[in-house]
Amino acid sequence: MDRRQRRTRSLIFTAFSALLERKSYSSMTVQDIIDEADIGRSTFYAHFETKDELLKALCTDIFEHVFSEEIMSEEHHDFSAHSTFKDRITHILYHLQEKQQSVKGLFSGECGEIFLRYLKEYLYRVFDEHIAVNDSIPHDYAMDIAVAAFAETVRWWLKGHSDYTPEQMTDYLYGSVSIL
């Protein structure tokens, strides 16, 4: 990727995040982003077709960091093949905590809902093999609840209670949802 492209992409992401702390996602125009990033109009459209695409790309950037297996297997909290699913959840929270600053602005209004929807898409892949309840509850229903509970935990945590540790949050989650 061209150095100029990386720079422009970064300028747009930064401007977008900065704007999110000042105004809502829906009221934000492409023009606002262009002005904030101080780039040419055609340049923006060379990178992203729409505002929604930009948001999606930013989310993807974040989640690819948070959910990348390479990262999960190294660093803090020795993540071995023998670790439990609960440990893995704690791990994901650790990586979300690292990205906290980038994530914070994304929680505002309608934008937050979209962010959480993308987060859930990634979570489905992680949870799929691990959710196995008795036959009294449909599997896809249990998946929906588990994923939603996790997403809601993240929201509550990063939106005003980020002083709790990932381990604590995992305990809360497991104390609330019986199918995990």
Place this chain on the structure above:
Amino acid sequence: MDRRQRRTRSLIFTAFSALLERKSYSSMTVQDIIDEADIGRSTFYAHFETKDELLKALCTDIFEHVFSEEIMSEEHHDFSAHSTFKDRITHILYHLQEKQQSVKGLFSGECGEIFLRYLKEYLYRVFDEHIAVNDSIPHDYAMDIAVAAFAETVRWWLKGHSDYTPEQMTDYLYGSVSIL
């Protein structure tokens, strides 16, 4: 309320719902709604300031039916002072089932997220006094999880599994979330 106002309001609601089944909320313009409802431009703006206000008003209409105490105390399932909280939840599901047709279109895309957010606002009021877990879990966290789990249950139910009974859905919910 003037008869003409009621008629126009109804025309707008109907047009909006019909459009939602054809195109996404974000791509829908006020002009689309005006054309579909076949009303004058100024008439729309006499009723709603923005598209978002319209969506909010429609949701309010639905939820005021679903959560009205008068309705909950009469009709099916004798709702007495001695009924449990679980019964009350089942009741809410019954009333949502009645509004199923109006609600169905609201689940699409970004619109669904907004609908669920409004639903949650009503649920908070209902759940607030009834969620009392031990001190090991923060009360507002438990609220968030309970409300989100209920909202997710509604989504799963009305989006492809509406053949289940309200009682069954309540059982699933109670089987998944331990803080209820």
Place this chain on the structure above:
DNA sequence: ATAAATATAGAACAATATGTTCGGTAACAA
């Protein structure tokens, strides 16, 4: 039944946002 009040239609309007195009300039890579 009549009069006053009010809702709607429809046109016109300025202001703004969108998405595209194009030629010139600068930065990159080989």
Place this chain on the structure above:
DNA sequence: TTGTTACCGAACATATTGTTCTATATTTAT
């Protein structure tokens, strides 16, 4: 150095927005 590519910035047609106005039709109250 040379060819390639990204950026700038202006200009453009198009579409949406939200407001204002007058004429018309409907409703409500007397």
